[in-house]
Amino acid sequence: MKYLLYILCSSFIFSVDVTLGDPRTFPEFGFNGNTVRGPSWINSEFTDSVGTMNPHLLRYPGGLSTYWDWSTGWFLDFPTIDTLIIDSLPNNWSSLPYIDIRPINFHNACNTIDSDGLFVMNMVTTELDTMLTWVEEAINDGIIISKIELGSEINHDNEYKILKYPTAGDYARDCQRYIDSLNMIIPNANFTLVGGNRGDTERAAHWNDSLYTFVDSESFDALAWHVYLYMKDEHADFSNRKFLCYPYYDIPRIEEWRGFQDTISQIQNHKINVTEYNLFDKSTEKIYRNTWLHALFLSAMTDNILNNDLVHMVLAHNVGGPTGFDAISNDQLINFEKHATGFTGMLYNMVSRNMTESFKLDFPSTFYDTIEYANSNNIIKEVNCPRIFGWKFSDNQNFQNQKESGILTNVTDSSYSITVENAFNSDLLWTHWTAVDTLRAYINGYDSIERNYQIGKTDISIPPFSLNTCITVIIGDINQDNVLNVIDVVMVVNFILNENTISNKQFAISDMNNDNTLNVIDVVQLVDLILY
16 A cells, blocks of 8 residues: 555655745845956946846955955955965955955945845954944945944954954954944944854854853844855765755754854844855865756755744855856856856745745655765764755735745655645746756756746646746736736737747746647637736
């Protein structure tokens, strides 16, 4: 009997019922905004390309803040850096040609993109008075600064940050000084402090406790958390399924080590802002980065991060490249094509844009598999890993035309049929995103991606190894202007007469009776809806 049930389920005769899970605080999605590899915000086509990914937030100047001169929009002069932090710029940044990345250019780009800015202060290689002058100059240029991050990765074990802040308490006390001073310029600013215990050093082993002790709890809003999962040659032997579920093993461990569990009492009145996260490809031949495997892995990371109820910001690293992290290429000759980080980031940004609520989507308990992972001491841990995971977003402020959207990720090699009637109220347009080539082939823009479309809430086919998005749709609204009228009728008639080319998306919306054929029956049903 068990074998018979297995065959039936494997043949997908039954549709899996997806239900609405617990609500969580609505998060803001976006990207870390490091653009020193060019062409940056002074290039309108680059800015427009970033805009197609719909980021809610962009971070300026990113983790580079430690070396940054706001007045020039570039790194501090090398003699200054050498004097203050012992060595010259890391990562070969000193060889990069100057680009004007002043705050005003970033601000103008944010206006074009319709994104907010998160501004990171340089607390290491410049003095407070200088930083305050730069902030005041930016405000005088009309730049809106309301979200502020006090440094980047200052809890890491490197000599120049230790030189400036020998202890966590030194950083915490300086944070209070910055907060008090910046509040005089920017009342009601939201401050994010560098957070995260790091048990490998005495200096940072109890980092968060120092923040709670020395910084007025009511004066800051959040702790910053950077999440990178280091995937190495040893992980190449994993099956695709085991590789893609690795975040379900590793992120909860890191969350505990860093002191970011949402059950910790001291952090309950604060948020956690993930201002950088991604897969870090440490393999010899760089076999993971910018592949569809990477895109799905990043979605699994995002799911784990969102499982923490205190997380408020979710910013993928990084907007540009080329580094293996890059959301879009920095090469104008290939039109700043999207890469793995860009596709995953774009889909989360897109479905959550202009929404106000978020909910976990629940699947049956039988829709999980136990996968074993071993740590460096070869201690085995069994992890309960989902086959499909997802999130719903909605706008509860527009009661007349309430919009819903969602994103689901299938991390298995099987197709599934799902029904979401118990999770969504409106008619839905589904887009199924899969790779044209293998999971481990490089992603080079839309030529590497296949998209298929479906309408409805029942018997939705979820392809293997896929990202799947859904949005509220009016069936028959071919031009998606949220109005059914004669324009839609004319478009359907022209499609039937082959006078206009129809896209796969337009076909799905036009097929009123969902019989995979466009004919006069669809026209009649559309006219009836308009007249009704």
